[in-house]
Amino acid sequence: MGITKSQIFNTEQNELAIMFKVLSNPARIAILQYISQQNACICKDIVDEIGLAQPTISQHLKELKSIDLIKGEIEGKKVCYCINLKQWKAVQAILNSFFETTKDNCC
Numbered sequence: 001m002g003i004t005k006s007q008i009f010n011t012e013q014n015e016l017a018i019m020f021k022v023l024s025n026p027a028r029i030a031i032l033q034y035i036s037q038q039n040a041c042i043c044k045d046i047v048d049e050i051g052l053a054q055p056t057i058s059q060h061l062k063e064l065k066s067i068d069l070i071k072g073e074i075e076g077k078k079v080c081y082c083i084n085l086k087q088w089k090a091v092q093a094i095l096n097s098f099f100e101t102t103k104d105n106c107c
Helices: 011-023 026-036 045-050 054-066 085-100
Strands: 070-075 078-083
Touching (some): 011 026, 011 085, 026 054, 026 078, 045 054, 054 070
Antiparallel strands (some): 070 078
């Protein structure tokens, strides 16, 4: 199996690739959509809403936290999650820049 040569790409390209890799799972998209539509931090009902097992949800939350799109606060024995708006807006800016610089050069 070949290794990736991430060092030949710039920081933005590597960051976009990591972000897209994390976001490439439909369960993670569903989790982000659910959390982003709530008025408060979400503690337990993600499992009920998404319909996956708790360990699976936890793994997806861990991946979303790895790119800082969500943050979790410990409340007693629970961890409550919400969107990290600062990172959310940074990702939006990166994607907007990416799409805005695309030329209409199709055949």
